[in-house]
Amino acid sequence: MDTYDQPRSMGSPIDLCATIDAAVTAAHAGAAILQSYAHHRADLVIDRKARNDLVSQADREAEAAIIQELRARTPQFGIVAEETGGQAQGSATWYIDPLDGTTNFLHDIPHYAVSIALIAHAGASVSAGQPLAEDAPVVGVVYDPCREELFTAVYGLGAWLNGRRISCSRTQTLDDAVLATGFPFRDFSFAGQYMPMLHDAINRARGVRRMGAAALDLAWTACGRYDGYWEMGLAPWDVAAGTLLVRESGGMCSDMHKRDSWPIGGRVVAGNAAIGQALHEMIAPHLDKPD
Numbered sequence: 001m002d003t004y005d006q007p008r009s010m011g012s013p014i015d016l017c018a019t020i021d022a023a024v025t026a027a028h029a030g031a032a033i034l035q036s037y038a039h040h041r042a043d044l045v046i047d048r049k050a051r052n053d054l055v056s057q058a059d060r061e062a063e064a065a066i067i068q069e070l071r072a073r074t075p076q077f078g079i080v081a082e083e084t085g086g087q088a089q090g091s092a093t094w095y096i097d098p099l100d101g102t103t104n105f106l107h108d109i110p111h112y113a114v115s116i117a118l119i120a121h122a123g124a125s126v127s128a129g130q131p132l133a134e135d136a137p138v139v140g141v142v143y144d145p146c147r148e149e150l151f152t153a154v155y156g157l158g159a160w161l162n163g164r165r166i167s168c169s170r171t172q173t174l175d176d177a178v179l180a181t182g183f184p185f186r187d188f189s190f191a192g193q194y195m196p197m198l199h200d201a202i203n204r205a206r207g208v209r210r211m212g213a214a215a216l217d218l219a220w221t222a223c224g225r226y227d228g229y230w231e232m233g234l235a236p237w238d239v240a241a242g243t244l245l246v247r248e249s250g251g252m253c254s255d256m257h258k259r260d261s262w263p264i265g266g267r268v269v270a271g272n273a274a275i276g277q278a279l280h281e282m283i284a285p286h287l288d289k290p291d
Contacts, residue, residue, distance in 0.1 A: 013125040014092055016139060016154050019074060019118050023094075023141040024152065026069035027114045030062035030098050031145040034105065034114070041106060056099075056106065059083055063098035066116065070094050077118065082237050091124040092138070095240035100142075101213030110146035115215035117141070117240030119262070126155055134261040140241035140248075142219045151219040151245055159248035161223050168251035168272040169224040174282065177227035177275055178207045180217040187233045194232055196286040204282070214268075218242020221270050222249040228271030228279050232256065236264045243268070252276040256283065257290045 037044060037058040044056045063083045070079065078089035081096040094116065099105055101112030118139040125131050126138050138155035151166075153159035159166050171177050179201055184191045201208050209226070211217065214234050221229045222245035239253075243262050246253040254276070256267035263269075269279050 019139045022073040023116045026066040027141045027143040030066040030114045033062040059099045092120045095237045097237040100215040113215045114143045115241045137244035140244035142215045153244040153248040159245050166223040168249045169227045171227040172274045174204045174278050179205045180226040180229040182231040190232050197283045214238040222246045228275035230269045232267045234266035239263045246270045
């Protein structure tokens with residue numbers, strides 16, 4: 001490889017120990033605000049961003065607390081957050097969803113989470129490793145405050161649930177698999193592609209679940225509760241942390257079109273190697289070609 005093809009170095013290596021600690025602290029700070037509103041949902045100020053796309057003051061205040069913590073501890077990184085936006089910059093960028101599962105939260109359904117991930121950009125180094133050839137999640141935290149389950153992952157080191165190492169299921173066929181998915185709820189432009197996929201999954205798998213929180217779908221795939229997961233129409237902050245959880249649990253998590261280095265476009269397929277491949281084969285006949 002010629003020197004100009006080498007990934008460009010971006011200064012000092014990213015300290016993964018310091019960044020995972022910052023992410024866990026920030027996740028707890030955000031979750032504390034969510035739970036402070038949990039028994040006062042009727043008092044929440046709720047805005048409608050679009051059809052079936054709601055945001056409450058709980059989302060906004062939790063996001064502010066998370067950003068404050070991350071900026072104080074890692075000012076060198078960019079921030080992209082669901083409610084306040086931002087842009088990727090520097091050697092790495094935080095992707096933040098302060099409340100994944102807002103509709104569940106607002107309806108008192110105890111299935112929602114805080115999701116925080118650090119995406120290292122091509123050319124960045126982590127610990128003492130070589131510069132990354134492409135963008136990749138290197139730190140991931142998904143915290144479910146209702147169950148007090150903290151999912152964490154660090155690039156190259158593994159994934160854990162409340163400090164216990166986790167791994168994807170060993171299920172080898174769709175016939176034996178319980179799958180997770182998410183229905184179109186906001187953007188219905190891809191319903192024509194998705195509905196035949198769902199039809200095939202219902203007829204082939206042991207069961208299909210739709211719980212309404214993508215970050216937890218990925219976390220549950222990482223720890224083997226689900227055997228596989230696919231969804232369309234998501235945002236980068238929905239899947240950034242969960243992508244690393246699955247990968248560090250021995251599974252695969254990829255862009256549905258196998259085009260991007262992680263599912264930044266919001267079309268995701270995840271599972272162990274066998275189920276992930278089977279899902280790709282199941283959805284491929286119904287998937288439009290990318291633009």
